[in-house]
Amino acid sequence: MKNPRILSVTEVNQFLKTLLESNSLLKNLVIQGELSNVKRAASGHLYFSLKDPASKIDCVMFKNAAMGIKFVPKEGLKVTLRGSLGVYPPSGQYQITVRSMEPQGQGDLYQAYLALKGDLEKKGYFDPEHKKKLPVTISRVGIVTSPTGAAVEDMISIIKRRNPMMDIVLYPSLVQGEAAAANIIAGIKAFNALKTVDVIIIGRGGGSIEDLWAFNDENLARIIFESELPIVSAVGHEIDFTIADFVADLRAPTPSGAAELVAEETRNLIQSLDQVKNRMIQAMKIQINQNREVLFRLNKDLLRFHPRQRIDEIRISLDVVQEKMLRSMKVMIKDNRQQLKHLEARLDAVNPTNVLKRGYVLVTDGKGIPIGTVKDLAPDQSLSLRFKDGLVSVRIESIKEN
Amino acid sequence: MAVKKLKAKLSRLEEIALILEGENQEIEASIKLFEEGMKLVKECTGDLDSLEGKILVLIDGEEKDFEGRIS
Numbered sequence: 001m002k003n004p005r006i007l008s009v010t011e012v013n014q015f016l017k018t019l020l021e022s023n024s025l026l027k028n029l030v031i032q033g034e035l036s037n038v039k040r041a042a043s044g045h046l047y048f049s050l051k052d053p054a055s056k057i058d059c060v061m062f063k064n065a066a067m068g069i070k071f072v073p074k075e076g077l078k079v080t081l082r083g084s085l086g087v088y089p090p091s092g093q094y095q096i097t098v099r100s101m102e103p104q105g106q107g108d109l110y111q112a113y114l115a116l117k118g119d120l121e122k123k124g125y126f127d128p129e130h131k132k133k134l135p136v137t138i139s140r141v142g143i144v145t146s147p148t149g150a151a152v153e154d155m156i157s158i159i160k161r162r163n164p165m166m167d168i169v170l171y172p173s174l175v176q177g178e179a180a181a182a183n184i185i186a187g188i189k190a191f192n193a194l195k196t197v198d199v200i201i202i203g204r205g206g207g208s209i210e211d212l213w214a215f216n217d218e219n220l221a222r223i224i225f226e227s228e229l230p231i232v233s234a235v236g237h238e239i240d241f242t243i244a245d246f247v248a249d250l251r252a253p254t255p256s257g258a259a260e261l262v263a264e265e266t267r268n269l270i271q272s273l274d275q276v277k278n279r280m281i282q283a284m285k286i287q288i289n290q291n292r293e294v295l296f297r298l299n300k301d302l303l304r305f306h307p308r309q310r311i312d313e314i315r316i317s318l319d320v321v322q323e324k325m326l327r328s329m330k331v332m333i334k335d336n337r338q339q340l341k342h343l344e345a346r347l348d349a350v351n352p353t354n355v356l357k358r359g360y361v362l363v364t365d366g367k368g369i370p371i372g373t374v375k376d377l378a379p380d381q382s383l384s385l386r387f388k389d390g391l392v393s394v395r396i397e398s399i400k401e402n
Numbered sequence: 403m404a405v406k407k408l409k410a411k412l413s414r415l416e417e418i419a420l421i422l423e424g425e426n427q428e429i430e431a432s433i434k435l436f437e438e439g440m441k442l443v444k445e446c447t448g449d450l451d452s453l454e455g456k457i458l459v460l461i462d463g464e465e466k467d468f469e470g471r472i473s
Contacts, residue, residue: 139405142460156457165405166455169465190460266450269408273446276415280439283422287432 010089017087020094026085029096032104033057035077040066046073050081050096059083061098069101070213071112072119078104078111109209113216116243120218125225125247132230132249134262135198140167141262142197142229144187147172151205151234151255158259163266169197175204180214185223192228200227201258202244203234215242224248234258356388374401408449411442418442 007015020026033050040046044063049056059081061069073079083098103111120126141159145152147170159166171187174180184202191200202224204212214220215235224231224247233248234255245251252258303309348354352362363371364384371377377399385392418439422432458465 137406137409147459160455163405164455165408165450165453167458168455169458169460170468171460187460190463193463194460194465196465266405269405269412269446270450272412273415273443273450276412276419277439277443279419280415280422280436280443283419284432284436287422287427287429291429 009092013087013089013092016092016094017089020085020087023085028082029085030080030082031057031096032078032080035073035079036075038073038075046098048073050079058093058095059098060095061101065099070109070216071103072116072218073101074115074119077115080104109213113209113243116216116218116221117246120221120243120247125221130225134230134232134250138166138198138262138264140169140197142169142171142187142191142200144171144173144184144191144200144202145204145255146175149205151203154256155201155203155234155259158256159263162260162263165266166263167197174214176207176211176214181217181220184214185217185220188223188227188231195229197229199230199232199262201232201234201252201255201262202248203232203252203255203258204236205255206236206240212236212240212242215244217243220244221247232258232261353388356386359388362386374399408446408453411446411449415439415442415446 031050033052033056036049036051036056038046038048044066046061046066046069048059048061050059051057061083071077080102081096081098082100083096085094086097087094103109103115124130143152143155145155152170156168159168169191171190173183173187175184188200188202191197202215204215212235215233221243224233224244230249232250232252233242233244234252234257235242235244236254238253241251250261252261356362362385364386365371365376366382366384368384371383377383377396379396379398381396383394383396385394418435421427421435422439457468459468460466
């Protein structure tokens with residue numbers, strides 16, 4: 001047996017490297033296992049171990065490849081790796097240079113989604129106290145979405161229908177594919193820089209989990225979390241949940257739902273305008289009626305104390321008095337008339353002409369005054385003799401007293 | 403902005419209605435308030451009928467009029 005050739009350490013490692021790296025099976029390795037000891041270097045390279053219950057193998061994923069990972073590679077996660085086995089000569093260790101990493105099993109993306117979700121939840125991204133309230137009044141809305149497609153059309157038409165006064169600012173963005181997340185991030189940043197809108201809607205229509213994947217981006221989640229403007233997330237259909245939905249201040253089930261959330265019905269405004277108008281009119285009517293009632297009452301009071309009222313009373317009592325007077329006057333007249341008749345009869349009884357009728361004569365002086373005694377007479381005096389049928393003037397010749 | 407102004411007017415109207423509905427109002431003051439209220443109602447109705455929001459696009463950090471159809 002020949003003396004074996006003595007090799008240097010480097011030669012052995014180099015030999016192994018050549019041997020292993022030329023093997024076609026080891027060159028295109030597909031290997032399953034659990035992630036462990038995951039470290040991301042400042043350079044962006046990812047170092048970790050892949051293990052199963054019995055053993056482990058070291059892995060490296062260089063920056064370029066690591067950037068393609070669509071989930072958070074974390075401890076214990078079961079993954080399928082594609083890569084090649086290689087040897088690192090300085091340490092003599094073999095390791096897998098990983099080209100791609102997928103979470104294991106059928107719902108690979110779903111697993112990744114769950115992993116990121118759990119991660120962000122732990123970081124407090126979903127905490128209710130971080131949720132910003134939507135402003136009570138929204139006059140302008142920013143929308144980050146694809147400028148083509150049904151979603152944007154639905155949102156615009158719903159907003160216009162519900163509140164024609166609202167301004168809509170559209171940030172046209174990709175919503176699926178590699179660049180989508182970065183696009184959406186740029187949109188959110190642009191709105192936050194300008195601050196001309198009251199709220200931002202990010203969203204897209206329905207699709208597969210792959211289509212919606214941009215909304216499960218970790219960087220996007222961070223930007224949503226940091227946004228000063230409130231963000232409504234509206235991705236896919238009611239049943240689709242994305243990381244963006246959880247971080248956003250409000251999740252709408254669909255883009256149309258988001259439009260309804262931000263655009264309050266102006267019909268409500270019209271209604272409250274009508275209501276307040278009717279209330280004012282009603283209140284005014286009540287007041288006017290109250291005043292009218294007071295006026296009516298006062299008027300009644302005034303009428304009761306009106307002087308005419310007194311005058312009427314006086315007038316009536318005047319009538320009464322007058323009536324009384326008239327009545328007693330009549331009585332009096334009647335009485336007097338009777339008495340007069342009576343007196344007339346009595347006077348008639350003593351009427352001197354009746355005596356004359358019986359043949360006596362009434363002697364009067366020249367002035368018509370009856371003469372009852374001779375003592376008042378003197379000779380030559382004129383006397384008047386009244387007979388029953390005429391007067392006779394005589395002159396006294398002589399007087400002879402008894 | 404339009405909606406905010408409109409809402410400010412609406413809340414003033416609410417205030418006026420409340421005062422008018424209150425007890426023991428001076429009729430002259432009430433009539434003045436009522437007139438103010440009716441003027442606001444007219445304005446608001448006009449605003450609701452005439453104010454039309456714009457559709458803009460945000461490109462290169464600037465809001466621009468959106469021309470052309472969305473679809």
